[in-house]
Amino acid sequence: MPFLITCIVMIFFLIIGLVRSNGEKAKVVVVCSSLILFIPSCTAVMFTVDQFRYGRFEYASSLEMPEDGYIELPPTAQNITLYRNGAGHWAKFSIEASALMEWIEQMRALRPGLNTDVDDDEWVSNAIPQIQAEMGKLYAEEFANRFPETGWQYKPSMKRYYVSRSARGGGFRVWHTSKSGTAFLNASYW
Structure with a gap:
């Protein structure tokens, strides 16, 4: 532009x-x-x-956000804090687990060939405690790297989801805490 x-x-x-x-x-x-x-x-x-166009923005709901073709958030997201830059965006928002999962499945359905082997890390909850602890450390590091300078904190109770939108690796990761209904999204543009 x-x-x-x-x-x-x-x-x-x-x-x-x-x-x-x-x-x-x-x-x-x-x-x-x-x-x-x-x-x-x-x-x-x-x-x-x-x-x-870049920086930190706040919206009461996703209906208030301007449509630009890049930002993808669930239509039922509330209390949104959005950070935008030229390579992607980060968002923190409130949403019920069922609405989030419905939206994630809709996003995966847009590119089904890229989202066929998604297990959403369910295997971690069934792993031995040592593996769970190691994965928890890796997830905490990944969370900190994906949301720098926001002050947002990783919690071990978070579920992690991934949606691939590009064969080159572009897409987004979502972390969600069912108890609080808080979700964190990190998207990379491609």
Whole structure:
């Protein structure tokens, strides 16, 4: 988007500069100036636009969120805290376990070939205590890495789910605590 905005603005000023300039030398200066100023202009536009589209946002429900084609959250999500950046988004929200599972199954159904071997880590609850403890440590590390600088804390009672949306590995992970109804989602864009 910043590139497109910069192109439109630069073409506008280039046309005005060429129409108003007298002589070949002035036209060459206008064209060269436009080329030299393109990258700094694009950077300035990108910085300005990013102030509005990236960062931390809060919504009472997913109905209040703007639709942009990238952010995927359950339609029944409430009390949403959303962090956006150019590579993905992180969200914390409230949702009942049954509504979350219904949404996860709908998302998996969009790309069934990529979501065929999903076990949602059910095997961990049936594993021996030593394996459960090791997996708990790994899950806590993964959670901390996926939600840096948010202050959100991993709890051993969380269930972890994965939805693959791209054959290249893009998708999202969801951690959910049934008791509190709190869910955490980490999505990567592809």
